[in-house]
Amino acid sequence: MTHPPLPRWLAPAALLTLFHLLPWLQWDGRQALLLDLGARRFDLFGLTLWPQDVGVVLGLLAVLATGLALFTHLLGRLWCGHACPQTLWGTAFAWVEGATRRLLPAAVEPLVRHLLWAAIALWTALTFVGLFTPVGDLLTRATHGALKGWELFWLLFYAVTTWGNAGFLRREVCRTLCPFARFQPLLQDVHTPRMLYLAPRGEPRGPRPAGLGGVQARGRGLLDxxxxxxxxxxxxxxxxxxxxxxxxxxxxxxxxxxxxxxxACPLALDVRDGPQADCLACGACADACGNVQRKAGFGTSLIRYRRPHAQAGQPWRLLRPRTLILLGLLAALLLLGVWRLLG
Ligand code: SF4
Ligand code: SF4
Known part of the structure; x- marks a missing residue:
């Protein structure tokens, strides 16, 4: 499996657009997604939850967490590399940084970059707080300088958090702070795909004279x-x-x-050294190598998103012990939910 099958910017762009649209969607004349803590009422696309429904909220969160664990077990860290908020905002901030560095003189670049980062962080915070209070009113109060109290506190808090996490901490959050990242090895096994280097084709590595063909073209073939x-x-x-x-x-x-x-790696990992525990499966290394290999006329990328067992020529098994445990947990949670709804 090459990675990613679609352009790498597509998922972050689509998810960031969806997030910023979410509080503006309407359902039956009300904000479709509104977690109104003051009124003790959650509106979720036509479903209204009250304080006595706290069990439903906890159940939904448990189903989502178990679903994410099962997804990661079956497909690897695609959530981390393409959909986690830390990745989305980190990618957006890095893109702004790359563009300002390319386009602006060094004297003004930091100022413009921080202004752009601050604008994104403030709009992100407004969108997020807009999931907890009617977003239209919030925007009106914000543009008239009429925000105060907790609303102002949370807006500034989320803006500063976004600016710090996406602008400065970036992948340090993934490497050292995120509990889900620490939990990953428990979910993965030899059938879980990860970023792998095709050593039999790539080794031994080294610079070479121009015009030397790839291993297939010059008949060296693959190593054992x-x-x-x-x-x-x-x-x-x-x-x-x-x-x-x-x-x-x-x-x-x-x-x-x-x-x-x-x-190209945001964590400066060398995936040629073997599978990397910190690897986010973002695909940047595979893309970079693909470009190098195509330019050299050798073929496709030496780095692929593959199952270690498949790389070793072993057959794939869909149902493994961890798959069955996670499927069982998910089924139990869903059955419990159905039982509570019908009871
Ligand atoms: S090794 Fe680095 S660039 Fe490659 S997928 Fe992992 S995190 Fe991304
Ligand atoms: S980009 Fe490809 S060719 Fe270059 S060092 Fe990495 S694996 Fe080797």
């Missing part, structure tokens, strides 16, 4: 898995394995050791 793993280990641990061997050009694999995959 043990030899490829040995080269990977030597490259990843030069202090343990001693000085790196030099290879004749015709023995080289397709990895040019250009470093484009590491440079």
């Amino acid at each position: 898995a043990t030899t490829a793993a040995d080269y990977v280990f030597r490259a990843a641990h030069p202090t343990l394995s001693g000085s790196t061997a030099r290879f004749a050009a015709d023995r080289l694999g397709d990895c040019l050791d250009c470093g484009a995959c590491v440079a």
Whole structure:
């Protein structure tokens, strides 16, 4: 499976648009999604929940959490890499930073960047607070400078949090703060896809003279898995394995050791060293390598989103112990919900 099958900007752009539209959607003449804590009333697209329905809210949250765990177990960290708010806003802020750095002189760039970041952070905060108080009134009060009390506090709080998380902390949140990231290894097994390097084609890595064809074109073919793993280990641990061997050009694999995959990674991971626990499955490294490989005329990316078992030529199993546990938990929660609704 190549990754991603669609342009990488598509999911973040669609989800950010959806989030900013959410409080403006109407249902039967009311705000479709309004969690009005003051009135103790939640409106969810025509469904109205009152304080006595707190069990329904907790049940919905439990179903969503279990569904996300099952999704991650089956498909890997696609949520982290393409849909988590930290990724969405981090990507948007990084895009603004890239554009201002490219287009503006260094003297004014930081000021313009921070103004743009502040504008996005304030609009995000207004949209978020607009899920808890009627958004039209909120916008009117905000534009007339009439916000006060808790409303003003929460607006500024979420704006500063967005600005700090997306502008400065970015992937540090994923690496060190997010509890879901720490929980991932418990959900994954050898059938869960992750970003993998095709070492039998890529190794041994290294620069080479111009015009040297790829391993298929010049008939070297793929290495066996043990030899490829040995080269990977030597490259990843030069202090343990001693000085790196030099290879004749015709023995080289397709990895040019250009470093484009590491440079593209928001966490500066080198996925060639093996599966990375911190990897968000964002696909930036696979895209970067794909560009390098196509330009070199070698073929497709050396980095793919694959199941480790499939990479090792083993058959895929849909139902594994963790799949059954998560499916059972989800089914139990849904049955409990149906029982409460009918009871
Ligand atoms: S290694 Fe880095 S760039 Fe590649 S998918 Fe993981 S987080 Fe993204
Ligand atoms: S981008 Fe591809 S060719 Fe370049 S170092 Fe990474 S794996 Fe090797």
